[in-house]
Amino acid sequence: MSSENPKQQVSVDLMKKGDLPEILAIERASFPTPWTEGMFLDELRITHAQCLVLKIEIEGKTFIAAYIIFWFVADEVHLHNLAVSNEFRRQGLAYNMMNLMTDIALQAGINRQTLEVRESNHEAINLYRKCGFVVKGRRPLYYTDTHEDALVMWAENQQERKNG
Numbered sequence: 001m002s003s004e005n006p007k008q009q010v011s012v013d014l015m016k017k018g019d020l021p022e023i024l025a026i027e028r029a030s031f032p033t034p035w036t037e038g039m040f041l042d043e044l045r046i047t048h049a050q051c052l053v054l055k056i057e058i059e060g061k062t063f064i065a066a067y068i069i070f071w072f073v074a075d076e077v078h079l080h081n082l083a084v085s086n087e088f089r090r091q092g093l094a095y096n097m098m099n100l101m102t103d104i105a106l107q108a109g110i111n112r113q114t115l116e117v118r119e120s121n122h123e124a125i126n127l128y129r130k131c132g133f134v135v136k137g138r139r140p141l142y143y144t145d146t147h148e149d150a151l152v153m154w155a156e157n158q159q160e161r162k163n164g
């Protein structure tokens with residue numbers, strides 16, 4: 001993953017416990033009911049969870065700009081969490097993280113991916129559509145905080161898409 005800004009160095013690492021203060025700040029700014037520290041710690045312990053952070057170095061200082069958490073569940077990948085820090089949005093970071101998830105899944109021989117998204121979250125729905133996901137279902141009143149439905153989205157045949 002490379003940055004178009006020559007002054008910015010972008011890298012992706014495995015999430016570590018020490019990243020959590022920065023991640024929690026992004027999480028709280030991003031969701032009506034943010035995950036707690038304990039929920040992130042649980043993900044870090046689960047062997048089938050992939051927890052990745054995208055870091056940006058600007059003038060010698062490194063910031064966590066985004067994170068993604070997804071699970072391998074049999075022959076499927078389930079997206080559990082994705083957020084980008086406000087100041088780094090609309091730069092293609094989420095799109096790159098989604099493509100990274102797809103690449104990791106394909107390397108593991110998995111070409112089916114799924115996620116749930118609030119039906120009011122148009123930014124995320126646009127992102128997922130751009131990444132090849134389509135709405136295949138709905139879970140009524142899935143989000144108890146806002147009494148919103150979840151849209152269930154799936155992406156398949158990623159291998160064919162990537163191979164043109």
Ligand SMILES: CC(C)(COP(=O)(O)OP(=O)(O)OC[C@H]1O[C@@H](n2cnc3c(N)ncnc32)[C@H](O)[C@@H]1OP(=O)(O)O)[C@@H](O)C(=O)NCCC(=O)NCCS
Pocket residue numbers: 030031082083084085088089090091092093094095096116117118121122123124126127128130
């Ligand atoms: C949704 C989110 C992850 C997008 O991150 P991002 O890095 O800004 O997204 P990208 O720059 O990679 O954009 C990729 C595509 O997403 C869509 N998108 C992103 N932000 C959008 C916005 N504000 N309005 C409309 N579409 C948007 C667009 O289709 C965009 O493609 P385009 O630039 O060609 O139009 C970010 O807004 C976020 O963290 N939101 C809060 C947390 C959240 O909702 N996470 C998803 C939970 S299901």
